[in-house]
Amino acid sequence: MITSNPRHLRGSYDVIVVGGGPAGLEAAVAAQEAGADHVLVVDREPEAGGILLQCIHCGFGLHRFGEELTGPEYAQRVVKQALAHRIDIVTDAFVLDIDLQRRVKLMTREEGVSLVEARAVVLAMGARERTRAAARIPGARPAGVFTAGMAQRLVNLYGWLPGRRAAILGSGDIGLIMARRLTLEGVEVAGVFELMPHPNGLNRNIVQCLHDFDIPLHLSTTVVEIHGHNRVEKVTVAPVDGDLRPQMERAWEVECDTLLVSIGLIPENELSEQLRLRMDPVTRGPVVTSAMECSLNGVFACGNVVHIHDLVDFVSAEAMLAGRSAGLFAIGAPLRPDNVRLLPGENVAYCVPHTISTEREHTVYMRTRRILEGCRLRLVAPDGRIVYEKRLRYVFPAEMVNLKLKPAILQHFHDDALRIDIVGRSAER
Amino acid sequence: MGEIVTVRYLCIGCPLGCRLEVDEDLEEHAIVEVRGFSCRRGKEYAIQEHTAPQRMVTTTVAIDKARWARLPVRTSRPAPKDKVLEICRALRTVRVSAPIASGDIIVRNVLNTGVNIIATRDMVEWASPQNIEA
Numbered sequence: 001m002i003t004s005n006p007r008h009l010r011g012s013y014d015v016i017v018v019g020g021g022p023a024g025l026e027a028a029v030a031a032q033e034a035g036a037d038h039v040l041v042v043d044r045e046p047e048a049g050g051i052l053l054q055c056i057h058c059g060f061g062l063h064r065f066g067e068e069l070t071g072p073e074y075a076q077r078v079v080k081q082a083l084a085h086r087i088d089i090v091t092d093a094f095v096l097d098i099d100l101q102r103r104v105k106l107m108t109r110e111e112g113v114s115l116v117e118a119r120a121v122v123l124a125m126g127a128r129e130r131t132r133a134a135a136r137i138p139g140a141r142p143a144g145v146f147t148a149g150m151a152q153r154l155v156n157l158y159g160w161l162p163g164r165r166a167a168i169l170g171s172g173d174i175g176l177i178m179a180r181r182l183t184l185e186g187v188e189v190a191g192v193f194e195l196m197p198h199p200n201g202l203n204r205n206i207v208q209c210l211h212d213f214d215i216p217l218h219l220s221t222t223v224v225e226i227h228g229h230n231r232v233e234k235v236t237v238a239p240v241d242g243d244l245r246p247q248m249e250r251a252w253e254v255e256c257d258t259l260l261v262s263i264g265l266i267p268e269n270e271l272s273e274q275l276r277l278r279m280d281p282v283t284r285g286p287v288v289t290s291a292m293e294c295s296l297n298g299v300f301a302c303g304n305v306v307h308i309h310d311l312v313d314f315v316s317a318e319a320m321l322a323g324r325s326a327g328l329f330a331i332g333a334p335l336r337p338d339n340v341r342l343l344p345g346e347n348v349a350y351c352v353p354h355t356i357s358t359e360r361e362h363t364v365y366m367r368t369r370r371i372l373e374g375c376r377l378r379l380v381a382p383d384g385r386i387v388y389e390k391r392l393r394y395v396f397p398a399e400m401v402n403l404k405l406k407p408a409i410l411q412h413f414h415d416d417a418l419r420i421d422i423v424g425r426s427a428e429r
Numbered sequence: 430m431g432e433i434v435t436v437r438y439l440c441i442g443c444p445l446g447c448r449l450e451v452d453e454d455l456e457e458h459a460i461v462e463v464r465g466f467s468c469r470r471g472k473e474y475a476i477q478e479h480t481a482p483q484r485m486v487t488t489t490v491a492i493d494k495a496r497w498a499r500l501p502v503r504t505s506r507p508a509p510k511d512k513v514l515e516i517c518r519a520l521r522t523v524r525v526s527a528p529i530a531s532g533d534i535i536v537r538n539v540l541n542t543g544v545n546i547i548a549t550r551d552m553v554e555w556a557s558p559q560n561i562e563a
Contacts, residue, residue: 046496056501056549057487070487072501072550076531156489159498184488184517204441208484211439212510396444 006088009108010038012117013088014330015323016104017041017124018095018271021050023303024124025078026316027323028087031122034327040088040116042106048082048089049075050126051149052312054156057177059204063313074312098275102298119330120298122322123272123286127265127304132226135169135263139225144232148174148262152181161187163258167235168192169223173201175262180209190254191216193223193237195244198371200398222246223259232257267305275299282350283307290356291335292322300326307352307365310400314365336360340410345380345419347372349397356418358410364403368395368422375424377403382415395422431456438478440471449475483507487549488517490535495527495552502535505545512542520546527554 014036017024020043028039041048052060055071062068065077082089090108097105102118129147146154146162152174154160166182168175171194179189192210197220199206210217218237224246225236238251267285278287278295285306286294293300302322303315325335338355342364351366375392388409395401401422410418432455440447449471452462460479466472477483485507489499508516516539525535529552536546 053550056489056503058485058503068485070501070503070549073531076550156499156501157497159489159491184514186521202441203439203444203446206446207439207441212484212513394445399444 005090005092005110006040009040009088009090009106009111009114009116012119013038013040014118015039015120015122015326016102016116016118017122017323017326018098018104019043019050019124019126019303019305020045020048020089020091021124021126021303022052022075022078022312023126023305023315023319023322024048024050024122025082025087025089026319027122027124027300027302027326028082029078029085030320030323031120031327031330032085032087034324035331035333036120036327038088039085039327040090040118041082042093042095042104043089043091044094046092048079048091054149054153055177056156057181060312063311064316071312078316095271098271098299100275100296120300120326122326123294123299123301123305124303124319124322125268125271125305127267127308129174130261130264130266132259132261134266135223135261137169137223137226137261139235140228142226142228142230142232144228144258145226146258146260148172148178148260151178151258151260155181155185161185162260163187163232163256165190165256166258166260167223167237167254167256168260168262170194170262170264171199171201171206171217171219172262172264173205175260176201176205176209178260178262179215180213183213183215187258189213189215190256191218193218193221195222195240196220202398224248224251226259227253228257232259235259265304265308267308269305272301272305280307280350280352280354282344283352285352287354288352289335289338290353290360290362291325291338292318292353293325293329293335298326298329300329307350307367309365310398314400314402317363318365339416340413341417343417343419345378346421346423347395348420348422351420356405358413359407361407362405364405364420366401366403366420366422368397368401371396371427372422372424373427375422377401378421378423379409380419380421381413382417382419387413387418392422392424394427395424430454430461433461436479438475440466440474442468442470442474447471449478451475451479453479482510484510484513486513486516488520490520490523490525490546492529492552493524493526494554495529496555497552500525500529500535500552501549502546503549504539505534505547508539508542508544512540515540516542516544516546527552 052071
């Protein structure tokens with residue numbers, strides 16, 4: 001894909017965006033449309049577009065573009081849109097540090113290390129995968145253990161197959177997609193092993209990635225040991241009990257030369273931590289206002305760096321909001337303040353943004369802790385009064401809940417905190 | 430009426446994942462009953478999946494003179510499900526050369542399915558590839 005590496009970086013920009021995935025690119029365009037003249041996007045890869053470039057499957061863009069696209073098609077649209085807006089995109093570049101004055105220490109191929117000033121900064125670094133070490137799988141450390149996304153990159157960009165016969169730990173969508181991808185490329189997939197009693201990915205991927213190719217899915221089962229000297233030779237898997245403890249007497253061995261781990265994503269927040277932004281311990285991303293502003297004025301965040309999204313379409317929506325706020329901040333327009341804190345309550349793991357205003361319309365994203373049916377989502381005032389109630393047929397931890405909050409809902413609400421509860425019948429199956 | 434068989438499907442319409450059952454009369458080759466759905470889309474999905482299942486196929490082909498070794502491609506529209514593996518096998522011998530534009534037809538009427546294989550991204554000509562195919 002074309003990327004506009006500017007010949008010379010400016011000494012200062014209105015907005016600097018860290019990360020050239022869909023979040024960063026959409027934010028950059030929105031910042032420019034809000035009035036920022038000079039916007040720079042920094043990406044460490046050789047081309048902008050982010051992880052979508054290796055997600056060659058379909059399923060992206062239904063909300064954002066009204067049609068179903070592959071990852072590269074979605075990425076290309078947002079890259080072209082940024083280039084049409086004359087956004088500077090510098091690739092093969094890395095942001096080393098951002099200081100409290102929003103000076104960005106940048107390393108590029110052409111200019112080495114330079115210090116560039118920004119009126120506003122947008123953090124859009126995305127996420128990285130949890131690794132074998134994060135799951136603490138014991139055993140030898142042979143070659144052949146990959147994160148699912150790494151294997152995806154090797155197969156889809158480099159044209160390298162990771163092995164001949166693979167086992168996959170984790171039934172998240174990336175793991176399921178890779179089960180199909182390897183099968184289509186002639187790699188045998190011995191099975192997908194999921195610690196939880198329910199699959200973690202979309203039903204569509206269970207059907208089209210596993211059932212279509214007769215790949216077995218073992219629920220409540222995990223990998224307890226990896227064997228092999230130079231190369232993976234086999235893994236030991238075992239069913240787990242209700243407390244997720246492996247039942248070793250029921251363990252069995254699976255012959256394979258490759259193990260893919262697909263066990264979740266972690267927001268990539270080293271820069272946020274260097275900046276000492278206030279962080280949410282559940283999302284592991286920065287605490288943000290309804291304008292997607294972090295705890296430091298002039299620093300905004302969007303996309304997977306804030307919380308892990310199911311759909312890139314929602315990343316785009318959030319990024320447009322963050323970018324617009326950054327653009328307005330850069331030209332000195334005041335951001336309207338929030339007056340209500342949102343608190344995750346019963347069954348709610350987290351909600352983003354962390355504060356809202358009773359005066360404006362917001363989309364609040366949240367994730368539940370459990371599978372529930374026949375639910376009610378409630379906004380509860382500090383005195384216990386139910387301010388608003390909405391019926392939801394079901395909620396799943398793997399599917400983000402979106403709540404559209406209109407000012408009319410909160411017109412008689414005058415407190416400063418609002419708790420969000422989701423109650424319903426437990427439906428673990 | 431002939432012998433009735435029941436075939437089971439998992440609905441992909443939403444996270445509810447309804448367990449669908451389709452009863453087919455084997456002699457008449459006709460669907461007698463669809464059960465287990467909880468919405469109209471679920472019933473339609475069961476009938477489609479039972480009579481003519483289709484899949485969008487996405488894979489890659491080899492590309493020369495480009496930054497990456499592989500070009501992502503897809504079918505121009507969904508292809509019959511039972512042709513998916515065969516289509517991917519056929520594409521393993523395909524090799525193209527940059528520059529390529531998104532939407533370019535890479536293979537016309539693949540395996541006589543009436544479906545074209547198209548590129549899903551631009552790939553500019555590149556002097557020094559990022560990665561050489563092993």
